[in-house]
Amino acid sequence: AQSVTQLGSHVSVSEGALVLLRCNYSSSVPPYLFWYVQYPNQGLQLLLKYTTGATLVKGINGFEAEFKKSETSFHLTKPSAHMSDAAEYFCAVRIYNQGGKLIFGQGTELSVKP
Amino acid sequence: NAGVTQTPKFQVLKTGQSMTLQCAQDMNHEYMSWYRQDPGMGLRLIHYSVGAGITDQGEVPNGYNVSRSTTEDFPLRLLSAAPSQTSVYFCASSPGAFSGNTIYFGEGSWLTVV
Secondary structure, rough: OEEEEEOOOEEEEEEEOOOOEEEEOOOOOOEEEEEEEOOOOEEEEEEEOOOOOOOOEEEEHHOEEEEEEEOOEEEEEEEOHHHHHOOOOOOEOOOOOOOOOEEEOEEEEEEEOO | OOEEEOOOOEEEOOOOOEEEEEEOOOOOOOOEEEEEEEOOOEEEEEEEEEEEEEEEOOOOOEEEEEEEOOOOOOOOOOOOOOHHHOEEEEEEEEEOOOOOOOOOOOOEEEEEOO
8 A cells, every 4th residue: 555654743953954854655656746835724735746757856945855766755855944944744645546646644843943 | 816715714513513614626627635634644535526426435534425516616514523523624626636736725624523
């Protein structure tokens, strides 16, 4: 069965520091991978996605992620954290033979310290 | 840019009551779905639809009913509310079930069952 694991339910970084949010997936078929961000009391907003082609994907707000098939990973990074990055981040996989549903990880709450 | 619109945003129900969460999208998307979000569990799929007149169950369908009479609307019905249905509900839509399509989310509906 397909699944997504996000390592660390809470991550805290200082403003200006590197942000690294980890995501690993399991899938028996080529996955399509997504990162979403959720600000308090709001819906989910797409940060970036990997479908095919270049394995390094750039998204909004300076975030990027690299698809590594050999490691079944899709970690999210940002070189320099900003206070406005504080939010919950969800990694998700969409599988073509599962009715098009998104399978989510448990989420990682990012805190940014001044 | 309306996108995916959900109503109501907040609702308190008594155990045993029924209600309908409304969802409408103005992007002419064929694929629509409902998720619920609970702490530490990410988002889980309740029901989905690949087009008008076609619906199917997701991971956690019990206690919920859906219909899709038009492309634009996808209401979620709680038949007899239970405290376990206290959650945040998100409606989402996508151009199709193709896995590379982005899924767009509404702002959420906060439901409390007492």
